[in-house]
Amino acid sequence: MSEPWLSGRAAIVGIGNTAFGKRGEFAERGTFALAVEAIAKACADAGISPQQVDGWASYSDDAATPAALAPAFGCERVRYAGMAWGGGGAGMGGAFLNASMAVATGQADYVVVHRSICQAGGSRFGQALARSDLSASMPEISFTAPFGQLSAAHMFALASRRHMHRFGTSEEQFAEVSINARLMAANNPVARFRDPISVEDHHASRMIADPLRLLDCCMESDVAGAVVVTSAERARDCARDPVYIAAAAMGAPYRWAMGMMGGGNMSDDDFASAGQRTVAEDLYRQSGLGPDDVDVAMIYDHFTPMVLMGLEDFGFCGKGESGDFVQEGRIRLDGALPVNTHGGNLAEVYAHGITHVHEAVRQLRGCANNQVEDARVSLVVGGSGPTPTSAVMLRSES
């Protein structure tokens, strides 16, 4: 492996988002209008005109394409356009890797990373899988959906159950992730779910896919978010203090394949994981940073157990130790590793990871609602999902 040439050569200079709505709330506006609003706000935050954007990076097959966005803003030219594979928030860090490479190598000056979700127009993920006309382009699904594995909750329940079996991880420990998210959101005026919850509330919530209850699952949302990425040189001339991209990485371990969407033929350790073991290795190597350097972490929380497995993949504790790690209060705001200080997917909004990046940027700018004192390094972990998964490491100093 070569030297980490890319580290620190790209920076985030602007963030923007729409209001956070429940699923279908912004149906009348639609995905594209939400994307435009978030991108315009991110550019305003950076102190640039959207017309200066000459590169586009997104993930999860976002419906707002450069072909439509560039003319909407009257951009003079498009110089870079890149889509990261991976469903849901899996490709989030991949989009930042693409944006970083594009600006650091001079392919583009300002690349916008964006994700827009407005779900009323399309069918839910599980409903799409339940259609009888299974696409021949997704042959893997024929080995899962006809047997009733249809929703993301089913898939991640399988990993969660295996983790419980092997390591004694408990539902109380899953609950702690949700309790922490609500405590953080209580101090976030725009979060969707701000009422504190107890272990009893968690256990009383209805079962979705055993062992996952309603309060283990994030809630689908209508939302768009955008981030402006530029070179470290240009960043110094922007309106805000730059937040440097210490590293971005995408990948998957041996035979991870479609992750929990597939048949589960990865190793046993990786089955009971978020699939980010190799992403963590690459991210740490490329950033020159390790778990002890991370002041605050945003760990993708579509389902509570995936935060536990993410903590293990990124080496904050040993394999199988994450349950005790969270139960001892370590991810709370006053803990050793505050996690998801905005409330995350579980309590703020489910935006496929882009709002996790926003919160990391606020922490490193020193303006978060739940500010971690002297936060200088923040890890943002993308969603566990099909290959590739991904992550970003941000730092306030170049």
Place this chain on the structure above:
Amino acid sequence: MSELRPGLPEPTATQITEGFWQAAAEGRLVIQRCRDCGAHRHSPTAACYRCQSQSWDWDEHSGRGRVFSYTWSHHPVHPGLAHLGVYNVSVIELDDTEGDPVRLVSFVTGVEPGELEIDQAVELHFDRVNDETALPVFRPSRTP
């Protein structure tokens, strides 16, 4: 339409997976086996993960295995599936395979919530979808 779980989507065969579904319709479970190194693999794909050979055969399997993980689905993905009630999705690891463990997503019949356990021994049977298609499914093993 699955007899056991009506309403779920039917599998679609591709050039590579056709043989799996043809065998299932005949009441046989077949697993891809590399002609060069003998490794079994699932789901079917075009090359051997171990030796990269693109040459392979279908190998009939006894259908004996163990529950590797499971979930009980309580919430219907859409209202049209509410009639299914609480059902399990299980990952079954097959006995006696060559190479990395071979696991299938399927379900276990004849068990109620609370009765499934990881490592439980299971055996194969089939859920008829139509004349051309059947799903390999499992039930608790009746023989030790």
